[in-house]
Amino acid sequence: MNGREWDLLDEVFDPTHTASTAVAMVLLGLSGAPSWPWTGSLLEIGCGTGTIAVSAALAGCERVIASDINPNAVRNAALNAARHGVTDRVSAVNSDLFAGLPADERLDTVYWHSNFVLAPPDYRYRSVHERAYVDPGYAAHRRYLAEAPDRLTQGGRALLHFSSRGDLTALRRLARETGRELRLLRSVTVPDAGDVVRHMLWEVTGGRATSSAARLAAEQPCAL
Ligand SMILES: C[S@@+](CC[C@H](N)C(=O)[O-])C[C@H]1O[C@@H](n2cnc3c(N)ncnc32)[C@H](O)[C@@H]1O
Numbered sequence: 001m002n003g004r005e006w007d008l009l010d011e012v013f014d015p016t017h018t019a020s021t022a023v024a025m026v027l028l029g030l031s032g033a034p035s036w037p038w039t040g041s042l043l044e045i046g047c048g049t050g051t052i053a054v055s056a057a058l059a060g061c062e063r064v065i066a067s068d069i070n071p072n073a074v075r076n077a078a079l080n081a082a083r084h085g086v087t088d089r090v091s092a093v094n095s096d097l098f099a100g101l102p103a104d105e106r107l108d109t110v111y112w113h114s115n116f117v118l119a120p121p122d123y124r125y126r127s128v129h130e131r132a133y134v135d136p137g138y139a140a141h142r143r144y145l146a147e148a149p150d151r152l153t154q155g156g157r158a159l160l161h162f163s164s165r166g167d168l169t170a171l172r173r174l175a176r177e178t179g180r181e182l183r184l185l186r187s188v189t190v191p192d193a194g195d196v197v198r199h200m201l202w203e204v205t206g207g208r209a210t211s212s213a214a215r216l217a218a219e220q221p222c223a224l
Pocket of ligand 1: 013014015020021024045046047048049050051052067068069070073095096097113114115131132133140
């Protein structure tokens with residue numbers, strides 16, 4: 001991916017299985033030469049192999065927390081940080097969203113390429129892999145919307161990578177219910193498994209967070 005080699009452990013979301021990780025790299029301006037001002041600190045929720053977290057460190061982020069609820073993904077991200085020589089900047093943490101982080105931890109960017117497929121609230125995972133795609137009742141999405149903006153430094157940005165395989169109406173309802181606003185920063189449409197999927201990068205604002213969307217729009221007009 002992105003001209004680099006990556007370790008992939010068992011039971012970790014495979015970035016080559018669908019187009020979504022490569023699209024995430026494009027949405028984030030991490031594909032090829034960085035086209036986004038990657039500086040400061042980043043928390044990547046749901047890091048999987050750590051491809052995005054490590055790429056952000058290589059692009060200029062000074063401090064990166066790569067977190068995942070899946071312990072194999074945490075090990076995988078640590079391996080890839082070592083493979084690419086960024087262990088001084090990237091730490092890998094096992095966490096259910098923000099639950100495993102210090103309460104006073106604040107980041108310049110918080111990002112989640114989420115498990116955007118909606119399942120009924122009582123759905124039980126049949127494999128570790130399903131957790132990478134499916135969020136029963138959007139319970140984790142509700143928590144992300146509620147908590148992410150309050151984890152930011154002043155002027156920071158809380159980002160959510162969602163797709164048309166998810167339920168955008170339900171996401172918008174959750175944003176209203178949690179007092180958040182969603183602002184579309186970028187989107188790209190790609191063929192995927194015989195289908196056409198629209199991937200979207202949303203900024204989540206509201207609460208104590210200061211929207212950086214206007215600043216980003218001014219700095220980086222979206223060419224997608
Ligand atoms: C679509 S995958 C993205 C993986 C990686 N960022 C990439 O782009 O290749 C979603 C990731 O979110 C993780 N995840 C799901 N629910 C989570 C939660 N509640 N807290 C933290 N991570 C979670 C999954 O384990 C999975 O690694």
